[in-house]
Amino acid sequence: MRGSFITYMTIDIEGFRKHIEENYSEFGVNKVQEILRLVFEISKRERIPYEDIFDAAPENGKEGSHRFMHLKQYLLQRRFPSFSKEERRKHGLFKDLSIEPEYRASIKKSERIIPKRFFIEEAVSKTALVDRLRKKFKTAEFASISTYKDHVKNRVYSLKDFNNRLDEFYIVQEKYDFFIECPCSNNSVPCGYNTMNLGIGCGFDCAYCFLQGYINSPGILIQANIEDYFACFKRTGKDIRVGTGQFTDSLVFDHITEYSPLLVEFFRGYPKSIFEFKTKSDNVDLLFTVKPSENIMVSWTLNPQIIIDNVEFGTNSLEERLQAAARCVDYGYKVGFHFDPIIVYDKWKDDYECVVNRLFDLIDDKRIGWISLGALRMTAKLKQVIENRFPQTNILDGEFLIGYDEKLRYSQRQRDIIYSTMKSFIRAKSKSVHLYLCMEDQGLCSACDINTGDMQKV
């Protein structure tokens, strides 16, 4: 990725399309789609008008598929210069390019979220959570619904609903999916993480977040029957590594649910299991209302401030996250850190090194349970969602092609450099802190000498 994160270009997609259709009239729909996407991405990445790209394309004077192949090879090489010819051949299908201005996300400020409207399922209307919400949010609207499923069954979901999700909080009963093993990616080394499914939807708006391509709910879902989760855990009787940070940020709504003290108190009784709060917030006050426990970890996702400012909208700053972590350590909790996703741009090495150094300036490595590393990756569908919700972002300008798990990924070489570099920064500060890679295959774990498989024994 070139330049700073603060770039914005309005690109005339329909102008491109017309240009291709007029000048390459023999191309069918799929060929137009492929060329359109490649030219669009080059134009955005290099910040140049599309005419310049066509002008620079080698003239071959031939008609038909030969002409298409020549043009495509040129564009592929220009769009993905660091991939080999062989790698570029496995690029997969280039998805249609369609950017709807109405899907654009409105950029949120970092502040505590105050719900305006709750929909309460009948089955949970008498729970302690609903009782707390009624007392705490006196000016909010409360409406009773039979079930969430029934309430939304006739609604047609679009990305506009995702953008407005904080307008509606659904307080629901979970019946089945109390704990879910993290599905990981195909052929990745699993880290043994389990999700306690206590919230679906997040109050933050990270441009890369997988939830925006995964969720089709018009609001935030919060499960009220936390006692049923605890009962399910007791019944299962297994020691696991578990956390609430898969389908939401673990603490972004903690001032609303007040779940964190309950979780600490419950998991303290299972010292062979590890419970992890994973967050980008500094919403930690309620953790200090209960006694800490060695098997409770509070962990933060970290990125350089330039990425937080331009990609992780609504989240707390790097310094606020680290100060919150330092408070948790002082109080007696263990902490963890996730450099995930790591995003490559001009000064990424310098900036990530500063983050690592600041982290170890503030936090004693003996209180760090683990640090994970993961490079930016996404499905092709998520890429389309990002283009629509964050058309100004340049995180997509990096070089991503289909990887071993069918996700768009930086090349293997690039990821090797990312992890080896990050590891060297971290090892310069701590020889012993446990490192693992998130969603990477065994080959890369071995190449970087990072033992992700060990996490399954934690």
Ligand code: SF4
């Ligand atoms: S904090 Fe996590 S769950 Fe929330 S928007 Fe960011 S990536 Fe998604």
